Amino acid sequence: MTDRPDAPDAPEAPEAPEAPDEGAAVRDRLLAVHARLSRAERAAGRPEGSVRLLLATKTVPAGVVRAALSAVGELDGRAVVIGENRVQELVAKGPELADLATETHLIGHLQSNKVNAALRWATCVQSVDSVGLAERLGARATATGRPLDVLVQVNVSGEPTKYGVDPDDAVGRAVAVAATPGLRLRGLMTIGARSPDDAVVRAGFALLRELRDAVLACGAAGTADARELSMGMSGDLELAVAEDSTLVRVGTAVFGTRPPPA
Numbered sequence: 001m002t003d004r005p006d007a008p009d010a011p012e013a014p015e016a017p018e019a020p021d022e023g024a025a026v027r028d029r030l031l032a033v034h035a036r037l038s039r040a041e042r043a044a045g046r047p048e049g050s051v052r053l054l055l056a057t058k059t060v061p062a063g064v065v066r067a068a069l070s071a072v073g074e075l076d077g078r079a080v081v082i083g084e085n086r087v088q089e090l091v092a093k094g095p096e097l098a099d100l101a102t103e104t105h106l107i108g109h110l111q112s113n114k115v116n117a118a119l120r121w122a123t124c125v126q127s128v129d130s131v132g133l134a135e136r137l138g139a140r141a142t143a144t145g146r147p148l149d150v151l152v153q154v155n156v157s158g159e160p161t162k163y164g165v166d167p168d169d170a171v172g173r174a175v176a177v178a179a180t181p182g183l184r185l186r187g188l189m190t191i192g193a194r195s196p197d198d199a200v201v202r203a204g205f206a207l208l209r210e211l212r213d214a215v216l217a218c219g220a221a222g223t224a225d226a227r228e229l230s231m232g233m234s235g236d237l238e239l240a241v242a243e244d245s246t247l248v249r250v251g252t253a254v255f256g257t258r259p260p261p262a
């Protein structure tokens, strides 16, 4: 800058547009989801705080995820994990969130050529739906010396747009996955039916619970810890908790509406 006394005043920096405090909004919505879960747990006669909350963070920048996680201390001990759909986002945000030590799950469809990248950041893959994928995951986990938690994804609604094994094949597939070296079968995952009828959605969740119980009862090697029921999202988490969900996956209700896919 110049010292000349007659220099015109430097133009003022334009006012920053009033940035909505997205972090505060996200924290408020996270607390609201926690309250919904607590109500659903009470209604189902289940201990409050027993259902884990997975933050579905697809398209959400790392800074916003961090804002949400900063409020975890206010959730009365409810456990929170991160869930990514795409390996590309997992790899991009992984380093930015690594210091938080929050468990990260992969919840989207996984192509076998992305297994190595996925396992650098994910501690659990919820979307196992084929024995081939299980074998590649198990081989990689064995090579890294770090056993991998997995869930078998089941398509309870039979909707053709959804991934997951057919319910009729679910127990057999789970037994095969449980026997795969390097993998620890933790349970089952599903995406609820896209239906306005609560009874239809709930029946799908009840089916996943029955399949999980059948896996636990079958006595096959590696199935004894397959208790997880990953089911319930922003629109149907109450129905899932009523059917024994142990982990709900919530995106929109915490982060707001996502931009439409490109």
Ligand SMILES: *Cc1c(COP(=O)(O)O)cnc(C)c1O
Binding pocket: 056, 058, 085, 107, 108, 191, 233, 234, 235, 249, 250, 251, 252, 253
């Ligand atoms: C996006 C997503 C969710 C969260 O869905 P919302 O309706 O935004 O809560 C849960 N599970 C999977 C597999 C998802 O892709």
